[in-house]
Amino acid sequence: QVQLVQSGAEVKKPGSSVKVSCKASGGTFSRYTISWVRQAPGQGLEWMGRIIPILDITYCAQKFQGRVTITADNSTSAAYMELSSLRSEDTAVYYCAIRTDWGQGTLVTVSS
Amino acid sequence: DIQMTQSPSTLSASVGDRVTITCRASQDINNLLAWYQQKPGKAPNLLIYKASNLESGVPSRFSGSGSGTEFTLTISSLQPDDFATYYCQQYNTYSSFGQGTKLEIK
Numbered sequence: 001q002v003q004l005v006q007s008g009a010e011v012k013k014p015g016s017s018v019k020v021s022c023k024a025s026g027g028t029f030s031r032y033t034i035s036w037v038r039q040a041p042g043q044g045l046e047w048m049g050r051i052i053p054i055l056d057i058t059y060c061a062q063k064f065q066g067r068v069t070i071t072a073d074n075s076t077s078a079a080y081m082e083l084s085s086l087r088s089e090d091t092a093v094y095y096c097a098i099r100t101d102w103g104q105g106t107l108v109t110v111s112s
Numbered sequence: 113d114i115q116m117t118q119s120p121s122t123l124s125a126s127v128g129d130r131v132t133i134t135c136r137a138s139q140d141i142n143n144l145l146a147w148y149q150q151k152p153g154k155a156p157n158l159l160i161y162k163a164s165n166l167e168s169g170v171p172s173r174f175s176g177s178g179s180g181t182e183f184t185l186t187i188s189s190l191q192p193d194d195f196a197t198y199y200c201q202q203y204n205t206y207s208s209f210g211q212g213t214k215l216e217i218k
Binding site: 035037044045046047049050059060061062063095097099100102103104105 | 113148150155156157158167199201206207208209210211212
């Protein structure tokens with residue numbers, strides 16, 4: 001079982017960017033596929049993208065292409081999701097996940 | 113993107129009932145479908161993968177079936193702990209979730 005610990009809550013202005021981290025422990029990080037999923041308040045789950053660190057390959061949902069950057073650092077067993085050009089609709093809890101194991105979620109609030 | 117459509121959006125049932133939730137994909141997803149349970153304020157919990165495989169530790173009252181574009185999650189006898197929101201997810205082409213089914217106490 002992998003433990004995933006995410007960075008803390010963020011408050012951002014519209015038009016700015018946010019970078020959420022996800023640090024893994026208890027497994028072989030580079031072999032995993034790390035997914036990013038978000039959930040707006042009272043809404044459903046939305047898949048954003050994923051990365052396979054050992055192959056350095058990323059996939060991104062069409063909706064977020066051009067706005068999201070997903071990276072990983074094998075040396076620190078951490079993955080990152082950066083979302084740019086933030087708008088109020090991006091207010092959500094952002095999760096990282098490795099199959100059955102999920103981070104605790106990071107609340108990103110976009111407000112002027 | 114592949115669209116996933118769940119029905120119903122809300123389901124009212126009683127303890128002991130048998131319930132079924134349906135998920136329809138906009139194209140064939142090669143049975144690469146998962147079902148999740150989510151409770152308020154918590155991360156989702158994987159129940160079923162590859163359409164019909166029960167994840168380790170998940171009670172056997174949960175089962176999944178289907179193929180191609182149509183899939184179902186069945187709970188054979190509802191328990192109090194099962195009242196939650198359920199999501200299907202395809203992972204054949206990138207990934208996408210259904211809009212969720214909220215299972216409420218009748």
